[in-house]
Amino acid sequence: MYDHRIESLRKILREKHLDSLLVTNFYNILYLTRFKTLVSDEREAFLFVGKKDFYIFTDLRYRINNPKVHYLSHNKKLTSYLSDIIQKEQITSVGVEADDLKFSEFTWLSKTLKKVRCKPIENIVLQLREVKEKGEIDKIREACRIGDECLREVIKTVRVGQSEKEIAFKIEFWIRKKGHDISFSPIVAVDENAAIPHYDTKSGLGKLRRGSLLLIDFGVRYKDYCSDMTRMFFIGQPSQDKINIYHALRNVQKKGVEGVSRYSRAKELDSYVRRSIEKDRLSNFTHSTGHGVGLEVHETPRISQKSKDAIKPHEVFTVEPGVYYFGKFGMRIEDTVYVGRDGKANILTNYSKDLEVIT
Amino acid sequence: MYDHRIESLRKILREKHLDSLLVTNFYNILYLTRFKTLVSDEREAFLFVGKKDFYIFTDLRYRINNPKVHYLSHNKKLTSYLSDIIQKEQITSVGVEADDLKFSEFTWLSKTLKKVRCKPIENIVLQLREVKEKGEIDKIREACRIGDECLREVIKTVRVGQSEKEIAFKIEFWIRKKGHDISFSPIVAVDENAAIPHYDTKSGLGKLRRGSLLLIDFGVRYKDYCSDMTRMFFIGQPSQDKINIYHALRNVQKKGVEGVSRYSRAKELDSYVRRSIEKDRLSNFTHSTGHGVGLEVHETPRISQKSKDAIKPHEVFTVEPGVYYFGKFGMRIEDTVYVGRDGKANILTNYSKDLEVIT
Numbered sequence: 020m021y022d023h024r025i026e027s028l029r030k031i032l033r034e035k036h037l038d039s040l041l042v043t044n045f046y047n048i049l050y051l052t053r054f055k056t057l058v059s060d061e062r063e064a065f066l067f068v069g070k071k072d073f074y075i076f077t078d079l080r081y082r083i084n085n086p087k088v089h090y091l092s093h094n095k096k097l098t099s100y101l102s103d104i105i106q107k108e109q110i111t112s113v114g115v116e117a118d119d120l121k122f123s124e125f126t127w128l129s130k131t132l133k134k135v136r137c138k139p140i141e142n143i144v145l146q147l148r149e150v151k152e153k154g155e156i157d158k159i160r161e162a163c164r165i166g167d168e169c170l171r172e173v174i175k176t177v178r179v180g181q182s183e184k185e186i187a188f189k190i191e192f193w194i195r196k197k198g199h200d201i202s203f204s205p206i207v208a209v210d211e212n213a214a215i216p217h218y219d220t221k222s223g224l225g226k227l228r229r230g231s232l233l234l235i236d237f238g239v240r241y242k243d244y245c246s247d248m249t250r251m252f253f254i255g256q257p258s259q260d261k262i263n264i265y266h267a268l269r270n271v272q273k274k275g276v277e278g279v280s281r282y283s284r285a286k287e288l289d290s291y292v293r294r295s296i297e298k299d300r301l302s303n304f305t306h307s308t309g310h311g312v313g314l315e316v317h318e319t320p321r322i323s324q325k326s327k328d329a330i331k332p333h334e335v336f337t338v339e340p341g342v343y344y345f346g347k348f349g350m351r352i353e354d355t356v357y358v359g360r361d362g363k364a365n366i367l368t369n370y371s372k373d374l375e376v377i378t
Numbered sequence: 379m380y381d382h383r384i385e386s387l388r389k390i391l392r393e394k395h396l397d398s399l400l401v402t403n404f405y406n407i408l409y410l411t412r413f414k415t416l417v418s419d420e421r422e423a424f425l426f427v428g429k430k431d432f433y434i435f436t437d438l439r440y441r442i443n444n445p446k447v448h449y450l451s452h453n454k455k456l457t458s459y460l461s462d463i464i465q466k467e468q469i470t471s472v473g474v475e476a477d478d479l480k481f482s483e484f485t486w487l488s489k490t491l492k493k494v495r496c497k498p499i500e501n502i503v504l505q506l507r508e509v510k511e512k513g514e515i516d517k518i519r520e521a522c523r524i525g526d527e528c529l530r531e532v533i534k535t536v537r538v539g540q541s542e543k544e545i546a547f548k549i550e551f552w553i554r555k556k557g558h559d560i561s562f563s564p565i566v567a568v569d570e571n572a573a574i575p576h577y578d579t580k581s582g583l584g585k586l587r588r589g590s591l592l593l594i595d596f597g598v599r600y601k602d603y604c605s606d607m608t609r610m611f612f613i614g615q616p617s618q619d620k621i622n623i624y625h626a627l628r629n630v631q632k633k634g635v636e637g638v639s640r641y642s643r644a645k646e647l648d649s650y651v652r653r654s655i656e657k658d659r660l661s662n663f664t665h666s667t668g669h670g671v672g673l674e675v676h677e678t679p680r681i682s683q684k685s686k687d688a689i690k691p692h693e694v695f696t697v698e699p700g701v702y703y704f705g706k707f708g709m710r711i712e713d714t715v716y717v718g719r720d721g722k723a724n725i726l727t728n729y730s731k732d733l734e735v736i737t
Contacts, residue, residue: 057563057576060419061676079664080576082704093683115481122484122498123476139481188554195547200580204416217416217439221559305438317420324452345441 202238214349249353561597561604573708608712
């Protein structure tokens with residue numbers, strides 16, 4: 020268990036004049052207690068952080084030997100447990116995760132827990148997760164290292180005639196065979212498909228031809244922590260035009276990584292990268308510059324135009340500018356970086372970004 | 379596109395005196411429009427079903443050639459699009475999915491869309507999805523058939539000394555190599571691990587020994603539709619006690635499938651199965667009898683004590699009684715069944731349920 024994390028959370032709760040928090044988000048529960056259920060998108064567990072103690076609730080499908088875990092059933096429901104705890108710990112206010120709890124769940128809770136004030140709050144655990152501990156950085160670093168190794172192995176086997184699906188499968192197979200997981204389904208996109216940033220490789224039909232451009236965007240999940248990296252490859256010598264665009268983009272990405280230490284607001288870093296792309300007269304940059312990486316492959320800080328997040332030491336996020344020519348081709352270069360104590364970004368995804376031609 | 383599905387939805391909306399519905403659930407959007415984003419658990423798409431037309435909203439990472447798809451950006455937000463449509467179609471009420479929309483999203487929408495009434499409703503699209511069309515049944519049937527074939531192939535390779543993880547990986551690999559997907563991470567549980575219904579194979583260390591009992595619970599996703607099946611295997615001749623329990627459980631499961639035609643309420647079917655287990659003096663049955671299967675591996679109808687769902691023709695769900703002796707062993711037998719026009723259950727997962735000993 021991570022008692023110091025629970026303590027940090029309690030400190031924030033006190034600042035917000037809250038006695039307790041009902042944590043519903045799968046990753047937040049995992050972060051605070053190490054407890055997880057099989058899937059992240061069904062409501063199978065709850066964590067209640069009270070003034071004195073904390074309590075995990077799930078059902079008997081997840082039976083384990085852990086005194087902190089209590090089992091919900093038709094006869095003993097969550098609200099029944101909570102009412103008892105609220106009385107025992109003399110709790111008057113319960114924070115709930117407004118960015119996770121469904122509207123109908125909130126209605127049900129606030130109706131049932133009549134004696135307390137249910138207060139919707141946002142980003143409270145995410146805010147803690149944003150600043151990584153050393154152990155977390157180590158896991159992300161290892162996830163990135165595994166990703167580097169995977170790409171080096173898989174790229175050796177890439178040949179003209181192979182389908183995007185086949186290459187994506189090889190990546191996934193390599194990672195799973197090593198006993199790890201993928202952090203998301205690999206995006207492998209050829210030529211005009213690479214102009215769609217979130218191209219659906221599983222539904223696609225693209226194949227590598229001579230002269231093709233190949234985008235590979237994938238990540239590893241190692242001990243619950245994610246990596247995320249995108250690299251470009253050229254099948255046979257590319258045109259001078261493509262070479263120029265690649266080098267310009269690579270330069271933008273390098274400047275983005277270097278820019279991390281100069282900006283304290285994620286929004287400013289995004290603007291800086293956006294301006295660099297415009298200055299080089301590259302195409303429209305249609306997505307954000309990056310996103311936090313941790314237990315989730317997309318978390319805070321968001322490096323985007325509408326972000327209110329700060330850039331600060333011990334954050335981990337991606338820097339991933341891209342250029343997209345719809346119907347023609349696209350390129351993206353993405354690293355996962357870690358912000359050191361000195362505010363400088365350290366690249367964790369170390370696969371080379373030199374222009375790589377596959378012959 | 380599925381215009382008849384949109385029309386069926388509009389009919390329900392009119393009954394509820396609603397002009398429109400904002401659909402946010404990933405699977406509901408997929409069901410109504412075939413449109414999907416890469417992940418189901420991040421908010422990357424919205425569907426607005428108005429009085430006359432419908433509109434899909436996503437961002438430029440998903441750029442495609444489809445006139446129904448509109449792109450959200452920092453400059454043109456969802457609420458800005460919706461305000462225009464609300465004015466154009468003279469809409470006064472907007473239903474929102476209370477069982478999908480986060481509390482904070484609801485607050486934001488109802489604050490921003492001032493001129494209309496935002497009404498939280500539940501299960502409106504799920505209710506449509508509950509009754510399957512022929513094309514949907516065909517896909518689920520094929521998913522089940524692939525699962526049968528997979529298990530036949532994989533079980534041939536199962537040997538003493540193998541780990542749960544290794545067997546789970548083989549199942550997953552087999553399915554992916556055929557170009558399909560898994561509907562959930564396979565649960566492969568040996569001996570005492572099989573007493574935990576939602577055992578986490580990925581974190582487990584179990585290995586097959588001589589005399590082991592092996593539970594395999596897995597599913598295939600074929601063209602977006604799921605299957606779900608659990609089978610038991612015995613490594614070497616099992617004890618008479620285990621043989622008796624297996625046969626009793628098999629009989630309960632058979633009676634459960636046959637019981638489908640006798641009950642019109644899911645809750646009644648669950649009670650019937652629960653009573654059968656008690657009558658045979660088997661252990662506590664700690665989970666529900668079954669769940670709907672379709673685009674999601676867990677959907678309505680829920681065959682449980684608290685279910686309000688009906689059993690009716692053209693539904694697809696699981697029948698999966700289990701017996702669990704914590705710290706010792708557990709057994710579960712699960713089929714995916716389809717309710718025919720005559721109300722009778724047809725088993726779609728056809729892998730044999732005869733007691734199978736692996737020597």
